[in-house]
Amino acid sequence: MCGNRVGNYAMEKTTKRKSLMGTFNYIIILPVFFIGIVMAGISYILIKKNVYYEIRSGMENEAYTLANTYDVMYPGYYELVKAENLMALKKGEHYLTNDFIDNIKEDTGLEITIFYNDIRMITTLHSDNKRITGSKMNSAIKKDVLDNGYSMFYDDVRIEEERFFAYYLPVHNGSENIIGAICILKPANQIHSKFAKQVIPLIAMIIAGVVIITYLNYLYFGKLNKNFKHIRNFLGEVTGGNLKAEMNREALAREDEIGDVAKASVNMQRSLRNLIVKDSLTDLYNRRYCNQNLKNISEQYIKTGEPYTLAIADIDFFKKVNDTYGHAAGDEVLVSVAQIMKKSMAGKGxxxxxxxxxxxxxxxxxxxxxxxxxxxxxxxxxxxxxVEHDDKTIKITMSIGVATGNGDSVDKVLCTADDRLYHAKKAGRDRVVSD
Incomplete structure (x- = not known):
């Protein structure tokens, strides 16, 4: 039961563990997309506002121009003339016809309607190839324009099931009451098309920018994540006891904090290796590490026949050095011997x-x-x-016993070298014995 609980806990911890790239998605990608959406929304609103303002200004100018043109061309008041089943709109001494507004439509693409009161008297609008004269103004629009006297712009006027943008200008007979209105219309689909031509490229640019920024960030953080994995794997190997593990060169080459972490990890590995495999005083390999290497050398000899020899060297009368000059002097002697030994062994073992x-x-x-x-x-x-110590010069000699690895076990070769060291001591010291 205890094992199951531990296992379940480990699984739960593994499941809940967050990756660096997962965190990247939250702190980089999502904000970039959010900013992109906000920018697209703001752009949409601003462009829409600008297009609507441009449309309104154009329609307003056209309405005032038409009203002023009628006043100049046909001085006098507007008047509704009825004859039997016919009605006509007259201004001054002239009857208003569709010809003039048809010409304006050809030039501008705008639909035009002239109301007398709320009745559509003259218009460019058609339904089933007939002008839709005689129809009435929308009641809500009538209230705004005719009753309250406001010039109004609408973006959703429905006429014969078609949607229009419309501008209504109240028409007066001199200073008298409002007698009708001039209405300038533009099909909504044309405005939406114009709006789309402006907004779609901009939105596309924003989306492309977001995608490019996200992709570049993804590549950059992907490299960061890759280097973090290299460092993690390196530390995992070191923790597992592989003190010869190599750090990835790309991580080491970085000139930022990640590179600093990689270099610090390598320095830590060296420090650990020195603590584990080196003697702290002489900086030579210690006995434990040496035994591991001897095993590898012996196995290599069995596989390839590559020769090797072992020599055990002992400082002659070292106890006398300690007793005469002190242990500090003895340590200096050991360090000096180690320095010569490392120089002597370079490239040989x-x-x-x-x-x-x-x-x-x-x-x-x-x-x-x-x-x-x-x-x-x-x-x-x-x-x-x-070796100079306290103004005194210390000189020493060494006795050495040497044996060849010839297929015997390492322990036996070491034993042979140790026996020959003993013989070197017995024979008077300061010599090398090989048989």
């Missing part, structure tokens, strides 16, 4: 502090003859080494 004043030198790809040449050179460098 590696060295480790085996314990106390003992060191292990591992030569890879070297036979016994070559190894002995290197060891004699190393021993001579130790003889020439001088």
């Amino acid at each position: 590696f060295a480790a502090r085996w314990g106390g004043e003992e060191f292990l030198l591992v030569y890879t790809g070297c036979d016994m003859e070559t190894t002995l040449t290197y060891l004699e050179m190393f021993a001579e460098a130790i003889r020439e080494m001088c």
